[in-house]
Amino acid sequence: MSVTDIQLQEGLTHHNEHHDQNFISKYIFSTDHKTIAKQFLITGIFWALIGGALSLIFRLQLGFPEMNLEWLRPLLGQWITESGKLDAEFYLALVTMHGTIMVFFVLTAGLSGTFSNFLIPLQIGARDMASGFMNMLSYWFFFASSVVMFISLFIETGPAAGGWTVYPPLSALPQAIQGSGLGMTLWLVSMALFIASTLLGGINYITTVINMRTNGMSFSRLPLTIWAFFITAILGLLSFPVLLSAALLLIFDRSFGTSFYLSEIFIAGEALPNIGGSPILYQHLFWFLGHPEVYIVLLPALGITSEIIATNSRKPIFGYKAMIGSMLGIGFLSFIVWAHHMFVTGMNPFLGSVFTILTLVIAVPSAIKAFNYITTLWKGNIVFTPAMLFSIGLVSFFISGGLTGIFLGNSVLDINLHDTYFVVAHFHLVMGSASFFGLLAGVYHWFPKMFGRMMDDRLGKIHFWLSFVGIYLVFFPLHYIGIAGFPRRYYSFTSFETFNIYTDLNALVSVAAILTFAAQFIFLFNFFYSIFRGKLAPTNPWKSNTLEWTTPRNPGHGNWPGTIPSVYRWPYDYSKPGAKDDFIPQTVPYSHTPESNLEYEKEIAGNENITGVEKMDA
Amino acid sequence: MLTIIVVLAVVLILAVLFTAYRVTALVDVVKKKKNQAYSPVSKNNGLQGVYMVLFLIAGIAGFLYFSISEADVYNLPIASEHGVIVENLFSITMWVTVFVFIATQIFLFGFGWRYRYRKESKAAYYPHNNTLELIWTIIPAIVLAWLIISGLKQWNNITGPAPEDSEVVEVMGYQYAWAFRYPGKDKELGDYDFRMIDAINAVGIDMEDQNGHDDFMATQLVIPKGKPVHLQIRGRDVIHSVYNPHFRIQMNAVPGMPTRFWFIPTVSTAEMREQTGNSEFNYELVCNKICGKGHYSMKGIITVLEQDEYDTWYRESQQNTFLKQNPNYLSKVPEHLKEAAKIVAGIENITEKQKVTTALSSF
Numbered sequence: 001m002s003v004t005d006i007q008l009q010e011g012l013t014h015h016n017e018h019h020d021q022n023f024i025s026k027y028i029f030s031t032d033h034k035t036i037a038k039q040f041l042i043t044g045i046f047w048a049l050i051g052g053a054l055s056l057i058f059r060l061q062l063g064f065p066e067m068n069l070e071w072l073r074p075l076l077g078q079w080i081t082e083s084g085k086l087d088a089e090f091y092l093a094l095v096t097m098h099g100t101i102m103v104f105f106v107l108t109a110g111l112s113g114t115f116s117n118f119l120i121p122l123q124i125g126a127r128d129m130a131s132g133f134m135n136m137l138s139y140w141f142f143f144a145s146s147v148v149m150f151i152s153l154f155i156e157t158g159p160a161a162g163g164w165t166v167y168p169p170l171s172a173l174p175q176a177i178q179g180s181g182l183g184m185t186l187w188l189v190s191m192a193l194f195i196a197s198t199l200l201g202g203i204n205y206i207t208t209v210i211n212m213r214t215n216g217m218s219f220s221r222l223p224l225t226i227w228a229f230f231i232t233a234i235l236g237l238l239s240f241p242v243l244l245s246a247a248l249l250l251i252f253d254r255s256f257g258t259s260f261y262l263s264e265i266f267i268a269g270e271a272l273p274n275i276g277g278s279p280i281l282y283q284h285l286f287w288f289l290g291h292p293e294v295y296i297v298l299l300p301a302l303g304i305t306s307e308i309i310a311t312n313s314r315k316p317i318f319g320y321k322a323m324i325g326s327m328l329g330i331g332f333l334s335f336i337v338w339a340h341h342m343f344v345t346g347m348n349p350f351l352g353s354v355f356t357i358l359t360l361v362i363a364v365p366s367a368i369k370a371f372n373y374i375t376t377l378w379k380g381n382i383v384f385t386p387a388m389l390f391s392i393g394l395v396s397f398f399i400s401g402g403l404t405g406i407f408l409g410n411s412v413l414d415i416n417l418h419d420t421y422f423v424v425a426h427f428h429l430v431m432g433s434a435s436f437f438g439l440l441a442g443v444y445h446w447f448p449k450m451f452g453r454m455m456d457d458r459l460g461k462i463h464f465w466l467s468f469v470g471i472y473l474v475f476f477p478l479h480y481i482g483i484a485g486f487p488r489r490y491y492s493f494t495s496f497e498t499f500n501i502y503t504d505l506n507a508l509v510s511v512a513a514i515l516t517f518a519a520q521f522i523f524l525f526n527f528f529y530s531i532f533r534g535k536l537a538p539t540n541p542w543k544s545n546t547l548e549w550t551t552p553r554n555p556g557h558g559n560w561p562g563t564i565p566s567v568y569r570w571p572y573d574y575s576k577p578g579a580k581d582d583f584i585p586q587t588v589p590y591s592h593t594p595e596s597n598l599e600y601e602k603e604i605a606g607n608e609n610i611t612g613v614e615k616m617d618a
Numbered sequence: 619m620l621t622i623i624v625v626l627a628v629v630l631i632l633a634v635l636f637t638a639y640r641v642t643a644l645v646d647v648v649k650k651k652k653n654q655a656y657s658p659v660s661k662n663n664g665l666q667g668v669y670m671v672l673f674l675i676a677g678i679a680g681f682l683y684f685s686i687s688e689a690d691v692y693n694l695p696i697a698s699e700h701g702v703i704v705e706n707l708f709s710i711t712m713w714v715t716v717f718v719f720i721a722t723q724i725f726l727f728g729f730g731w732r733y734r735y736r737k738e739s740k741a742a743y744y745p746h747n748n749t750l751e752l753i754w755t756i757i758p759a760i761v762l763a764w765l766i767i768s769g770l771k772q773w774n775n776i777t778g779p780a781p782e783d784s785e786v787v788e789v790m791g792y793q794y795a796w797a798f799r800y801p802g803k804d805k806e807l808g809d810y811d812f813r814m815i816d817a818i819n820a821v822g823i824d825m826e827d828q829n830g831h832d833d834f835m836a837t838q839l840v841i842p843k844g845k846p847v848h849l850q851i852r853g854r855d856v857i858h859s860v861y862n863p864h865f866r867i868q869m870n871a872v873p874g875m876p877t878r879f880w881f882i883p884t885v886s887t888a889e890m891r892e893q894t895g896n897s898e899f900n901y902e903l904v905c906n907k908i909c910g911k912g913h914y915s916m917k918g919i920i921t922v923l924e925q926d927e928y929d930t931w932y933r934e935s936q937q938n939t940f941l942k943q944n945p946n947y948l949s950k951v952p953e954h955l956k957e958a959a960k961i962v963a964g965i966e967n968i969t970e971k972q973k974v975t976t977a978l979s980s981f
Contacts, residue, residue, distance in 0.1 A: 089911040163908045169873060170856040170909060176793065177910045263874025264812040266822070267793070267855035271813045279857055279872055312658075313733070316745040344859065344868045346851075346877030349777035353770050360762045367758040368751070370722060375750070377729040379742035383659050384666035384734065392670075392730055399722050403715040406762070412769045412776065413708055416866040419859065419906045456643070457660050465669065472677065480684070484692040485863025489908040495915035498863065498902050501691055525636075535647070538656045575741035582740060 021557075029140075031132030032557055036139050037118035038450060041443070043146060044110020045524070048436075050150075051101035052517050058094045061086045063510025065492050065503075079158070088491040092161040093179050095489055097153065099164025100187070104194055105149070107297040107435045109142050112236075115300055115442050116205045116229040118450065122548035123223050125214025125565060127558045130207040134200050141197035145190045152186035160187035163489060165290065168261040168282050172253050175268040184254070188247050195240045195247075202240075205233035214547070216567035221586065223546050223571045224317060227324050228303020231331045232296050238335070239292040246285035253277070280345050287338035294431050295334045299327060301438020302369060302398075305391040307571075308445050309373055311544045312388035313380030314582050316572035319372045326365035333362040343414045352411040359409035363402070370399050381575070381582070385542065386460025390441035393468045394434045400472075401430025404479065419489075422482025428475045440467075440523070447527075448541050452554040453534030459526040463519055470516030477505045545571045545585045568608065569601075659735050667734035670727040678720060694863050695893060697901065697922070699882040700776050701866035707769055714761060780880035784848035785841060789903075790821050791851075791858030791871035794912030796903055797821050798839050802832030802936050803962065807850065812873075815854065818944055825941075825950035831959040834939045838919040839903060841883055842928035848880040861906035862920060864890075870907055886922045939963040 030036060057076075060067060069076075070084040079090035117135065121128055129135045152159040161179025162171040166187065174181040209230045213222075222230075249260040253274075261282045262274035310317040317323060339347065339355040373395045382388065404426040407413045417423065440463075447455050481502055486493065493499035540549035548555075550565050565587040573584040579596035590597050590605035597605055696705055733741075788799040788807055797820050801807045808823055808830015815822035823830045841847045851860050853871035860879065861868040869879040891899045903918030923931060941947055941963035951959045960966050 088914065092908065092911070092913070167857060167908075173856070176856050265855055265873045266812045266815040269817075271815060276874075278875060280875060314741040316743060318744065319746045319751050321746070322751050345870045346872055346875060349773065352777065353773060356769060356773070357766055360766050363762055364755060364759050368755055371754045372751075374722065374725045374729065375744075377726070377733060379744060380729070380733045381735050381739055381741040382667070382730060382733050384663050384730075385658050389666060392726065395726055396723060399726070400719065403719050406715055406765065407708070407711055410707070410711065410765060410769045412704055412772045413711065415776070415868050416704060416708075416863060418868055419861075420863075454656075456639075458662070459639075461662065461666065469673065476681070480688065480692040485694060485861075485904070487861065487904055487906045489913060491914040493914070495917055496902050496904060497898070497900065498694070498904070529639075541656055542658050572745065574743075576743050 029136060031136045033117045033121050033129045033135060036135050037114050039139050040109055040113030044106050047101050047105040051098050051106055054094045054098045056514060056517055058091055059510040059513045061091060063507040089161060089178055090158055091491040093158045096161050096164055097159050111435060111439045112232055112300050119225055120205055120208050120229055123226050123546050124217050125547050126208060126212035129204045130212060131204055135204050138197050138200035141193050145193035145197060148186050148190040152183050155182050157181045157183055159183040165286055168250060168279050169265055172262060173267060188251055191247055195244045198236050198240050202233040202236045205229055214564045214567055221567055221570045224306035224323055225303040227327060228299045231327050232299045235292045235296050235331055239289040242285055243289035246282055283342050283345060287341045291338040292334045295330055297431050297435045301435040304438045304442040305394050308387045308391040308441055309376050310572050311542050312383045312385055313376050314574045315376055315380045316574055318375040322368055323372055326368045329365040337362055340409050343411045344418050356411045363406060366402050386464055387441045387445035389464040390437045394437040397429045397434040401426055419487055420482040421478045421486045421488055424488050425475050425478035425482055433471045448537030449548050451531045452537055453530050454537050455530045455534060456526050459522055463522045466519035467516055470512050470519060473512035474509050474516060477509050543583050545573060545583055547586055550587055664734050667731035670730045674727040697883055697885040698865040699884055703772050704866045711765060780848040781846045784846040784880055786848045788850045789860055790854055792854035793910050794916040796918035798836045800834050800836060802834055802939055804832055808833050823940060825947055826952055828955055831941055832939050832962040834935055838921050840921045840931055842925050843883050843886045843922050846880055846882050851877045856909050857907045858905045858909050859907035861904040862901060864901055883922045886924055937964055
């Protein structure tokens with residue numbers, strides 16, 4: 001601890017000195033966690049637009065299969081066939097890129113990268129991340145990874161097209177699909193860079209949370225956001241290396257003639273020499289990352305929601321310890337449920353039984369979280385900021401999508417539902433839309449701290465209602481289509497008589513998708529306009545308890561001028577009986593609030609060691 | 619010219635919107651009293667709660683209306699024995715989840731409306747309640763355990779070994795079609811070897827194995843009603859998946875790792891044509907694992923016949939063994955098996971009866 005103190009003192013003197021930063025070290029190769037967070041956010045928004053736009057193109061194809069897409073030729077070139085249709089293979093590339101971009105670049109890097117970076121030091125009371133340099137590397141690895149993936153969109157043979165899970169042999173053999181040529185190579189290179197970025201970030205998050213909490217910030221006083229980021233980082237650290245190994249073996253199979261995943265293949269008129277590999281091995285390795293990845297995407301969103309719902313209900317989060325417990329439970333269980341993605345791959349049915357049990361067990365902690373959010377709203381005094389609306393929307397998606405997981409996790413039901421649109425509906429609600437709403441909620445909530453200005457409240461609400469209704473209109477009908485057996489990743493359903501129904505429903509989904517996408521431009525306008533022209537933000541606009549709101553309007557390098565505040569209580573003392581205000585920030589000692597202390601807190605108040613002089617911003 | 623006009627119009631509309639926004643924002647600033655502190659509670663705060671209730675009512679009404687009125691459309695008729703069991707479990711799970719879904723959404727949005735901000739009211743300080751939390755840990759645990767247990771028994775039955783008397787058919791997926799191989803008169807499929815595959819011997823029948831000499835190929839998956847059908851599944855190039863929603867069957871076709879699935883069809887194609895009122899109806903074999911450009915059109919036809927029709931079809935089809943259709947493959951048969959192969963493949967009979975039929979059945 002003494003070592004840390006000395007460092008803090010150094011940081012302090014350093015901060016008070018006048019130091020000029022040129023443009024490059026301030027905005028580009030910055031080691032400041034706040035700048036890096038914004039870099040992740042802007043890059044994430046860029047990717048979200050690309051990923052969303054790709055989905056619109058294939059939604060046009062699915063909703064209006066007869067439509068002439070000639071007008072897209074300036075953009076897509078040869079991928080529009082001579083008859084003005086979308087190329088069937090490029091359709092698969094679109095689906096693949098949409099998935100890859102959304103899962104990894106938007107909801108992993110864009111969400112965790114933004115908010116772990118921004119909030120961990122600010123909410124635990126640290127000057128910066130444990131290693132600012134590693135943090136900077138983390139972003140620039142992500143940037144390099146983005147560049148490679150972006151380039152792959154434009155190459156002649158098209159980007160990777162084997163689905164975002166890139167199962168071999170399809171992804172290993174350029175004979176099988178064009179996208180498995182250079183496009184797939186770039187995909188693998190990009191993912192390797194991405195994994196390096198995630199690991200650099202994750203190590204930093206974990207180290208910072210463990211070592212750099214301010215005085216009094218025990219683990220039992222951490223905001224749930226930090227708990228979520230912390231657990232997420234651990235999940236990433238344990239699972240992403242497995243994806244790297246899976247990718248590495250795939251690279252070997254593709255380029256160096258090994259047979260890890262390939263066996264007994266006859267393709268393009270010749271028998272390949274590979275013998276003894278197993279395509280299913282890849283799936284095991286992939287989903288060993290892939291399933292924790294779902295929670296890597298979801299947990300930060302749930303953490304952000306916990307904080308926002310408590311603040312805006314003006315109530316403590318219900319069941320703080322149960323929330324942590326269920327996150328730990330979800331985190332642990334997420335490593336032993338992966339094979340529920342593989343019930344029909346022909347793996348041993350006994351494994352199917354085991355993974356069914358484990359999968360349905362993971363529903364219990366998820367249910368606890370949902371119930372706790374709802375109970376937090378009960379008897380609250382709810383302020384509907386845009387962030388709050390998005391958080392409530394998240395809970396709604398989390399429930400809707402979570403419940404359909406009970407079908408898919410059950411191996412018997414999965415026989416008929418596997419790889420149908422039911423799965424598409426399920427994960428788009430529970431992980432896609434829920435996490436996306438977590439990201440948006442976070443942006444609306446912490447925008448004042450990021451840019452020192454407020455976003456427009458009314459535009460935020462319009463954005464919410466259009467997105468919320470739109471997303472339900474997009475994904476809810478897909479359940480019916482899935483129950484009717486429609487397979488995913490189908491360019492068109494006209495070849496099958498079984499699937500000649502629901503053209504109207506598919507058209508509705510496509511229209512809703514276009515409107516939902518259009519609504520995001522309201523957000524973009526609000527976001528960029530408010531960065532420059534928004535109203536100046538008060539230091540604590542939402543009357544929140546956590547430490548970041550004790551910093552100045554525009555926190556400088558080092559976050560707090562003067563000493564870092566100490567923490568004396570948990571972050572959820574909202575509407576405490578007897579208290580003057582309906583919130584008591586974490587920096588207020590119990591000895592200053594005798595009127596509202598509970599029995600056991602009175603005892604703590606007597607033993608409190610108050611070092612610095614407390615300044616209250618409220 | 620038109621494009622320019624469109625672009626100009628869009629730019630103009632955006633400019634108008636931007637100006638309108640800027641004006642209202644500035645008016646707001648002017649209207650606000652100078653000393654008024656910022657408050658996160660906006661004037662439309664209560665309205666959000668009202669919208670939530672409206673959304674809730676419209677959402678649930680739409681959900682129930684569509685689910686009930688369209689039930690016959692999205693629930694495909696069941697055509698297999700285990701399909702009924704799967705469907706039962708599906709319904710139970712559906713009732714449970716729909717109940718939880720509606721209840722929780724009502725609470726979520728209902729609380730949003732009921733406890734919307736009021737200046738005079740204060741939120742309750744209610745950080746935890748162990749009894750309550752215990753209840754909603756245990757109840758989902760019990761319900762889920764019940765669903766798991768009822769599922770696992772069925773899972774074991776469905777994925778267990780196929781009955782002895784099953785009809786065995788080999789199904790092989792390749793870009794972008796299906797190949798079906800029947801074991802022929804001896805009811806034993808011969809070995810295969812992927813190195814034997816060529817343009818004609820699509821599944822790579824290994825001519826060194828005697829069991830394969832009477833195997834025959836079919837262009838459709840023809841199966842009998844009421845008898846266990848044992849599909850032996852494999853993939854030739856990439857992973858495919860044997861899927862049919864009417865039978866509730868699905869199993870991946872993996873290169874290098876043979877898989878299997880057995881089931882008992884209960885409704886013949888003819889009966890299903892009557893039931894659906896669609897005289898063109900066919901069971902379709904769907905590829906349900908992304909396999910390349912033609913994935914979306916990788917279709918096979920499954921025909922379910924009454925037992926006696928099936929027996930007739932099988933008797934006729936087994937005349938057209940692969941070897942008989944392609945006699946030059948005899949050269950790959952080991953010398954000492956050649957004579958026997960000619961007999962089981964029915965090649966000797968060709969000259970006698972001059973009977974030429976296609977390998978394709980009459981279906």
